[in-house]
Amino acid sequence: MDGTQSCTLTPRSTDGKVRVLQLSDCHLFADESGELLGVNTAQSFKAVLGAAREQGYPCDLVLVTGDISQDYSAASYRRFASMISGIGAPVFFLPGNHDDGPLEYRIFGELGISTARRVICGAWQFVLLNSEVYSQAHGWVLRSELEMLRQAVEERRDLMTCVCIHHFPLLTGSAWLDTQTLHNQDEFRVFVKRMDTVRLVLSGHIHQEADTLMGQVRCIASPSTSIQFAPRSQEFELDTKAPGWRCLELSQDGSVRTEVCRLPEGCFTPNYSARGY
Numbered sequence: 001m002d003g004t005q006s007c008t009l010t011p012r013s014t015d016g017k018v019r020v021l022q023l024s025d026c027h028l029f030a031d032e033s034g035e036l037l038g039v040n041t042a043q044s045f046k047a048v049l050g051a052a053r054e055q056g057y058p059c060d061l062v063l064v065t066g067d068i069s070q071d072y073s074a075a076s077y078r079r080f081a082s083m084i085s086g087i088g089a090p091v092f093f094l095p096g097n098h099d100d101g102p103l104e105y106r107i108f109g110e111l112g113i114s115t116a117r118r119v120i121c122g123a124w125q126f127v128l129l130n131s132e133v134y135s136q137a138h139g140w141v142l143r144s145e146l147e148m149l150r151q152a153v154e155e156r157r158d159l160m161t162c163v164c165i166h167h168f169p170l171l172t173g174s175a176w177l178d179t180q181t182l183h184n185q186d187e188f189r190v191f192v193k194r195m196d197t198v199r200l201v202l203s204g205h206i207h208q209e210a211d212t213l214m215g216q217v218r219c220i221a222s223p224s225t226s227i228q229f230a231p232r233s234q235e236f237e238l239d240t241k242a243p244g245w246r247c248l249e250l251s252q253d254g255s256v257r258t259e260v261c262r263l264p265e266g267c268f269t270p271n272y273s274a275r276g277y
């Protein structure tokens with residue numbers, strides 16, 4: 001893995017823990033008045049950023065796990081870069097199914113947002129995989145991405161590894177959502193299980209919180225900063241929960257403590273009669 005793809009940070013705290021703020025599925029538009037099923041996504045993202053800042057979580061890094069854009073536009077990425085510039089910690093991202101990955105990497109590189117694919121911080125490394133299939137809702141992780149993960153693991157066997165990937169690698173029990181999952185999730189799971197330093201997989205895409213095990217590996221997904229999907233719904237259904245974010249505390253012994261935080265109930269109410277998006 002060459003130096004341009006890797007970034008090394010020093011944890012702020014002396015307790016050996018790495019603290020992460022996860023933001024996901026912002027779904028921003030070129031037009032600042034753009035709405036996703038009745039929610040102004042720029043306003044909901046702004047509110048989440050404000051609440052997270054007010055919370056004062058002392059994070060070492062911010063991970064944005066895909067779907068920054070809703071319309072594949074350069075302007076939506078510029079909007080994101082401008083909005084997140086005051087977050088006070090290094091920001092890293094990976095593409096989701098609503099993103100244009102190559103455009104996103106180019107624009108963020110120009111705007112000074114790191115395009116690193118691997119971040120080393122304390123006793124942990126974070127490998128940011130791309131599961132985007134352009135203009136398709138489902139995901140697919142290429143073998144070359146998995147080889148990047150293998151290389152990172154083999155280079156630093158002294159570190160615990162967190163794999164970040166937009167598409168949650170397990171079924172959710174929501175029939176409609178499970179049609180747009182990571183379509184080669186069996187390959188991903190087999191590969192990851194063989195990487196014995198992988199302790200955590202961190203995802204977005206499902207617009208709801210999840211915290212479960214894939215063998216010995218903890219798999220966590222986080223709410224969207226915009227609309228939420230109702231868990232275990234057979235057909236498309238929105239949840240009444242408010243936009244949210246996640247704080248994670250990763251210890252030197254490999255343990256993970258985490259908490260989902262949300263805006264106050266009733267904030268950014270979507271159009272509940274929507275039957276898709």
Ligand SMILES: [Fe+2]
Nearest residue numbers: 025067205207
């Ligand atoms: Fe999304």
